[in-house]
Amino acid sequence: MRHARLLLGIWIVGTVVAAAPGAPPAAAEPTWLAGIAKAKITPEQPLWLAGYGARDRPAEGTLHDLWLKVLVLQTPDGQRAVVVTSDLLGFSQPMYEAVCAELKSQCGLDRHQIMLTASHTHSGPVLRDALYDIYPLDEGQVALIEAYSRRLEKTVVATVADALSQLTPAVLRTGKGSTNFGVNRRNNPQAQVDELLARSAELTGPVDHDVPVLAVRSPQGELRAVLFSYACHCTTLSEYEWSGDYAGFAQIALERSHPGAVAMFHAGCGADQNPLPRREVRLCQRYGDMLAAAVEATLRTPLRPVAPRLRTAGELIELPYEKTLDKPELEAALDKDVYQQRRARRLLRQLAEGKSLASGHHYPVQAWRLGEDQLWISLGGEVVVDYSLRFKQTYGATTWVTGYANDVMAYIPSRRVWEEGGYEAGAFHVYGLPTDRWTPDIEERIAGTVGRLVEQVK
Numbered sequence: 001m002r003h004a005r006l007l008l009g010i011w012i013v014g015t016v017v018a019a020a021p022g023a024p025p026a027a028a029e030p031t032w033l034a035g036i037a038k039a040k041i042t043p044e045q046p047l048w049l050a051g052y053g054a055r056d057r058p059a060e061g062t063l064h065d066l067w068l069k070v071l072v073l074q075t076p077d078g079q080r081a082v083v084v085t086s087d088l089l090g091f092s093q094p095m096y097e098a099v100c101a102e103l104k105s106q107c108g109l110d111r112h113q114i115m116l117t118a119s120h121t122h123s124g125p126v127l128r129d130a131l132y133d134i135y136p137l138d139e140g141q142v143a144l145i146e147a148y149s150r151r152l153e154k155t156v157v158a159t160v161a162d163a164l165s166q167l168t169p170a171v172l173r174t175g176k177g178s179t180n181f182g183v184n185r186r187n188n189p190q191a192q193v194d195e196l197l198a199r200s201a202e203l204t205g206p207v208d209h210d211v212p213v214l215a216v217r218s219p220q221g222e223l224r225a226v227l228f229s230y231a232c233h234c235t236t237l238s239e240y241e242w243s244g245d246y247a248g249f250a251q252i253a254l255e256r257s258h259p260g261a262v263a264m265f266h267a268g269c270g271a272d273q274n275p276l277p278r279r280e281v282r283l284c285q286r287y288g289d290m291l292a293a294a295v296e297a298t299l300r301t302p303l304r305p306v307a308p309r310l311r312t313a314g315e316l317i318e319l320p321y322e323k324t325l326d327k328p329e330l331e332a333a334l335d336k337d338v339y340q341q342r343r344a345r346r347l348l349r350q351l352a353e354g355k356s357l358a359s360g361h362h363y364p365v366q367a368w369r370l371g372e373d374q375l376w377i378s379l380g381g382e383v384v385v386d387y388s389l390r391f392k393q394t395y396g397a398t399t400w401v402t403g404y405a406n407d408v409m410a411y412i413p414s415r416r417v418w419e420e421g422g423y424e425a426g427a428f429h430v431y432g433l434p435t436d437r438w439t440p441d442i443e444e445r446i447a448g449t450v451g452r453l454v455e456q457v458k
């Protein structure tokens with residue numbers, strides 16, 4: 001985790017890209033330029049599926065294909081932002097670093113202009129250096145995963161370059177829908193949700209049922225892309241077929257309904273939310289249909305126009321661990337569950353090689369402003385719902401908060417969840433980081449950074 005030290009700190013804000021390709025249109029009104037591209041990323045080899053440690057064999061088929069999709073936005077004065085969405089569990093820190101380095105050298109893009117998002121589907125491939133300790137991977141699988149991940153990094157860069165090469169005038173509008181299949185999984189045990197719903201009982205606990213929508217149309221009104229989000233784990237399915245889970249079904253439904261348009265899903269702050277009940281393809285299809293219907297309904301409302309102005313800012317902050325595990329603690333973990341054993345063996349090997357263990361993580365936070373008032377915050381890791389509720393209260397109900405962005409390294413608890421404890425307080429034994437807790441002030445550190453960045457993009 002130390003190798004990114006030089007990158008720590010404030011990223012340059014709103015750099016004007018000189019001599020950008022794709023000159024502004026000769027229209028009377030200056031407009032956005034948008035470029036859209038996509039690439040199929042369904043593994044062709046039998047890779048291990050990501051997200052669940054209980055799987056005992058690689059993928060055996062495809063329910064539907066996995067996609068990587070890119071939207072590039074450029075203002076008349078050359079400001080740029082790049083959104084990547086993907087049917088993946090989440091990018092690891094080494095992959096994020098590799099992609100940012102290549103996008104800088106090949107496309108002149110700075111880190112604060114790049115938002116690398118994932119749906120967090122649990123039916124996508126394991127990626128390099130991501131949760132290795134929970135899977136029973138042999139050397140052959142690791143080699144396949146590393147090779148796929150390197151190809152994927154190249155695909156991300158090539159797809160961004162593809163989108164950049166085809167910028168055309170565009171009109172942007174935003175809106176907000178709603179759907180309610182996301183359930184607070186800490187408050188509503190999975191086994192009880194069926195019964196609670198059957199007797200029309202109220203499900204409890206904080207939730208965020210908003211469906212933020214960004215419509216990208218040609219000046220003639222043709223829908224070219226629709227970006228949407230939802231704060232809920234993409235965990236309806238847990239079998240052995242590739243799929244984008246409910247987010248995959250939603251994107252398929254929208255693209256079928258709007259031929260020629262690209263539908264792009266990014267995950268919200270749904271780390272403590274599950275689609276319940278679950279585990280059946282018909283339920284996954286149902287949730288995809290519900291989400292797509294929320295987007296469709298929003299597209300039929302008067303959406304808010306977004307003026308072609310853009311500010312982008314970001315920081316990598318040092319998010320400290322409460323305590324780094326030491327050798328005696330790691331040796332004691334050799335008697336614990338299999339995840340902890342694998343983590344302990346790996347970290348003890350690092351210590352034996354003379355490497356020190358990190359005392360914190362370089363955590364990515366971003367804030368973008370589209371037009372006058374569309375604020376878009378993105379946070380790394382598995383972010384619990386309290387963050388989106390807090391930022392919407394602070395910055396306005398139309399604020400978008402994307403989780404699982406850029407680097408998914410662990411769970412990101414709020415102060416409340418940190419104090420309550422449980423899986424969403426960190427799950428470091430799953431992610432393999434050398435600690436068992438963030439510091440108690442994690443929410444204030446992140447909120448403080450967001451506050452600074454929001455000021456910068458005003």
Ligand SMILES: [Zn+2]
Nearest residue numbers: 120233271382
């Ligand atoms: Zn998760």
